[in-house]
Amino acid sequence: MNNPFHSIVVPIYFEEEVLPELYKRMSAVMDRINGETELILVNDGSTDESLPIMRRLQQQDSRVKVLSFSRNFGHQMAITAGIDYAQGDTVTVIDADLQDPPEVILELIEEWERGAEVVLAVRAKRLGETWFKKFTASMFYRVIDGMTELKIPVDTGDFRLMDRKVVNALKQVREHHRFMRGLSVWVGFKQSEVKYVRHERYAGETKYPLKKMLRFAKDGITSFSYVPLQMATTLGFIFAILAFLSIPAIILARLYWETAFLGQASTFASVMFLGGIQLIFLGIIGEYLGRIYNEVKRRPLYIVSEKLGFDELTMDLPPRTRTGPLSANEPVEMLIN
Ligand code: UDP
Ligand code: MG
Numbered sequence: 001m002n003n004p005f006h007s008i009v010v011p012i013y014f015e016e017e018v019l020p021e022l023y024k025r026m027s028a029v030m031d032r033i034n035g036e037t038e039l040i041l042v043n044d045g046s047t048d049e050s051l052p053i054m055r056r057l058q059q060q061d062s063r064v065k066v067l068s069f070s071r072n073f074g075h076q077m078a079i080t081a082g083i084d085y086a087q088g089d090t091v092t093v094i095d096a097d098l099q100d101p102p103e104v105i106l107e108l109i110e111e112w113e114r115g116a117e118v119v120l121a122v123r124a125k126r127l128g129e130t131w132f133k134k135f136t137a138s139m140f141y142r143v144i145d146g147m148t149e150l151k152i153p154v155d156t157g158d159f160r161l162m163d164r165k166v167v168n169a170l171k172q173v174r175e176h177h178r179f180m181r182g183l184s185v186w187v188g189f190k191q192s193e194v195k196y197v198r199h200e201r202y203a204g205e206t207k208y209p210l211k212k213m214l215r216f217a218k219d220g221i222t223s224f225s226y227v228p229l230q231m232a233t234t235l236g237f238i239f240a241i242l243a244f245l246s247i248p249a250i251i252l253a254r255l256y257w258e259t260a261f262l263g264q265a266s267t268f269a270s271v272m273f274l275g276g277i278q279l280i281f282l283g284i285i286g287e288y289l290g291r292i293y294n295e296v297k298r299r300p301l302y303i304v305s306e307k308l309g310f311d312e313l314t315m316d317l318p319p320r321t322r323t324g325p326l327s328a329n330e331p332v333e334m335l336i337n
Helices: 019-032 050-060 075-085 104-113 131-147 164-171 180-186 210-224 227-256 265-296
Strands: 005-012 036-043 064-069 090-093 118-126 156-163 191-198 304-308
Touching (some): 005 019, 019 036, 019 050, 019 104, 064 075, 075 156, 075 164, 075 180, 090 104, 090 164, 104 156, 156 164, 164 180, 180 210, 210 227, 210 265, 227 265
Parallel strands (some): 005 090, 036 064, 118 191
Antiparallel strands (some): 064 304, 118 156
């Protein structure tokens, strides 16, 4: 391709301390990229100085484009919106906090030029993160790997480059509980990897406290796996077989040993134990049911309240009125007019 167009998507949630430095490093990288570039900053409902800073950057540099949500819709939705609006031949998603060095984008693009269609940035090393974060993250990747058919490479985040073909495929996936790093693998295509060292957050604090991390993990697992639902069947069989075998055992015990099974303690413990397991599985079923409910409501994935720097083509689009897949390059607008 002679003059390729590269889009870079960055989700922003309370990142006022990081934005100026992010722009500095990112624009230096964009200057070095061979071809045209755009930087799409998606404000995910931050109410600090992030949006004013983004507006200012947009005025200074026409490569910068700004999308702002009407409230916080979450990291995965911010990425989704950025991808929906990106016009590039490639779209790279990267976090704002400079944990993922923007300079790595140059390597991702090189890999794309060699023919890769999805280039994953794989963390060779993680600097400046607590052992707890590293431990939970590695557990998470291993659980996902064990429970799903999907081969999500261990130690990859959302930092990745996707070819236009992949982006168009991904844009057809409009599910609400979005686990983007899984979906971009799920769509297939030729995958490739680039290793990098993940740094400390430049400034500010993580926007993923434990509670959000757990919800994210739950989304990841339930989006791609029925294993939690099926576990009830397996456990049910195990207990049914045990119960069946226990009948002759109890009869024999009573015949030879008068005081066997007289107490209430064993009954009490087993009823509580099985009751607990049943409630857990009721909860798991509820988890999936809730997700189905969310999908059937067909609400828009996100609501944009402000956009700057996009050309007319992507500006005034009708709200999404149908539910069929979107065709290639068709812009997706989720505005409620
Ligand atoms: N983020 C977002 N919406 C949220 C939470 C986070 O857009 O509700 C953005 C955040 O600004 C950052 C990226 O998602 O660019 C990753 O968040 P963070 O660095 O806090 O996560 P961590 O690296 O600690 O997992
Ligand atoms: Mg981070």
